[in-house]
Amino acid sequence: MQAATLPQFGDANAFEMTEIPMPRPAAGQLLVRVKAAGINPVDYKTRSGKGQAQRFTLPAILGWDIAGQIVDAGVGAHKFIPGDRVFGLSRFPEPANAYAQFAVVQEQEFARIPDNISDNVAGGTPLAALTAWEALYDHAQLQTGQRILIHAAAGGVGHIAVQLAHNTGAYVIGTASAQNHAYLRELGVDECIDYHNVQFEKETAPVDVVLDAMGGDTALRSLDIIKPGGIMVSLPSMFKDDPQLLAKAREKGVRVQWMFVRPSGERMEHIANLMASGKLQVKVDAAYPLREVAKAHQALESHHIHGKVVLIP
Ligand SMILES: NC(=O)c1ccc[n+]([C@@H]2O[C@H](COP(=O)([O-])OP(=O)(O)OC[C@H]3O[C@@H](n4cnc5c(N)ncnc54)[C@H](OP(=O)(O)O)[C@@H]3O)[C@@H](O)[C@H]2O)c1
Numbered sequence: 001m002q003a004a005t006l007p008q009f010g011d012a013n014a015f016e017m018t019e020i021p022m023p024r025p026a027a028g029q030l031l032v033r034v035k036a037a038g039i040n041p042v043d044y045k046t047r048s049g050k051g052q053a054q055r056f057t058l059p060a061i062l063g064w065d066i067a068g069q070i071v072d073a074g075v076g077a078h079k080f081i082p083g084d085r086v087f088g089l090s091r092f093p094e095p096a097n098a099y100a101q102f103a104v105v106q107e108q109e110f111a112r113i114p115d116n117i118s119d120n121v122a123g124g125t126p127l128a129a130l131t132a133w134e135a136l137y138d139h140a141q142l143q144t145g146q147r148i149l150i151h152a153a154a155g156g157v158g159h160i161a162v163q164l165a166h167n168t169g170a171y172v173i174g175t176a177s178a179q180n181h182a183y184l185r186e187l188g189v190d191e192c193i194d195y196h197n198v199q200f201e202k203e204t205a206p207v208d209v210v211l212d213a214m215g216g217d218t219a220l221r222s223l224d225i226i227k228p229g230g231i232m233v234s235l236p237s238m239f240k241d242d243p244q245l246l247a248k249a250r251e252k253g254v255r256v257q258w259m260f261v262r263p264s265g266e267r268m269e270h271i272a273n274l275m276a277s278g279k280l281q282v283k284v285d286a287a288y289p290l291r292e293v294a295k296a297h298q299a300l301e302s303h304h305i306h307g308k309v310v311l312i313p
Helices: 041-047 120-124 128-140 156-168 177-185 218-225 242-251 265-276 290-301
Strands: 002-005 017-018 029-039 065-073 084-090 102-106 110-113 147-150 173-175 192-193 206-214 226-234 255-258 283-291 308-312
Touching: 002 177, 002 265, 002 290, 017 102, 029 084, 029 120, 029 128, 029 290, 041 290, 065 102, 065 120, 065 128, 084 120, 084 128, 084 192, 084 265, 102 120, 110 265, 120 283, 120 308, 128 156, 128 206, 128 265, 147 156, 156 173, 156 177, 206 218, 218 226, 218 242, 242 255, 283 290
Parallel strands: 147 173, 147 206, 173 192, 206 226, 226 255, 283 308
Antiparallel strands: 002 017, 029 065, 029 102, 029 308, 065 084, 084 110
């Protein structure tokens, strides 16, 4: 089968298309024909030698988001049958070899793709949707009537988080470039802030929750608009435990929680149900054939993707 492999960590041109042996499913595993593999920022961070690179041996096959069709099942894997369409965040953060025509996945990390959802949309969903879910419900315990500020609201995690928050009955404020504001209002954002032209912390009344997809100065300034007792859930791990941020949070009486998303088939079922009923719409900004993986990585690294980028093996 064909796979996009990385002989060395490097820039987006480091990938090579290679012929490799088909994997075989062990107990509890499924062999899946990959229909779409979603790309996330952790993919290009890992490709460049950062992110989760220390977990890979070279040549490496990247990718964790998979939508595909089951071809075979290992002993004890009974949840699905060959032909079923499934999606999930595979083995994250361990290598999962999603940038290939076939992949072996853990059955318990996957769920059925609703009939009304395309392979491309399903492939772009798992990591971003699981992150938004964990941030809003496990960490922030977002409640109806609360105010939440979501940074990078038009991005992969952001555009899903705004829909979950809106469905929960929260008042949603999102930061994004002006050209995305109409789209974000359609998704349920109550107040859009153009972070290029205004200081978000001076534009809106205090909030209960911030979902921080940026870190650095954005995270620090976000603490100025969180109510005492409120929480900021922070995603970029490079800023984890930043002493300046923690000191300011203590002074303001707010909590800062870093998180690291985990795979879950059960969660994927909840997400699938929301997608099936139209309450969650995942947007695919661009889909590339696997051999154009370099272009796909460059697109995501532009930092102005709206929704998701997927690869089609
Ligand atoms: N810890 C975890 O478990 C975890 C999980 C998922 C993601 N993450 C991290 O979270 C971050 C976001 O991930 P993602 O997939 O959502 O990224 P993404 O899709 O690449 O984000 C792109 C978006 O960022 C927006 N943006 C760029 N600069 C901004 C700024 N200064 N203020 C507000 N928005 C800005 C852009 O908005 P405009 O085009 O509107 O300007 C664009 O829509 C990444 O660092 C990723 O690694 C961590």
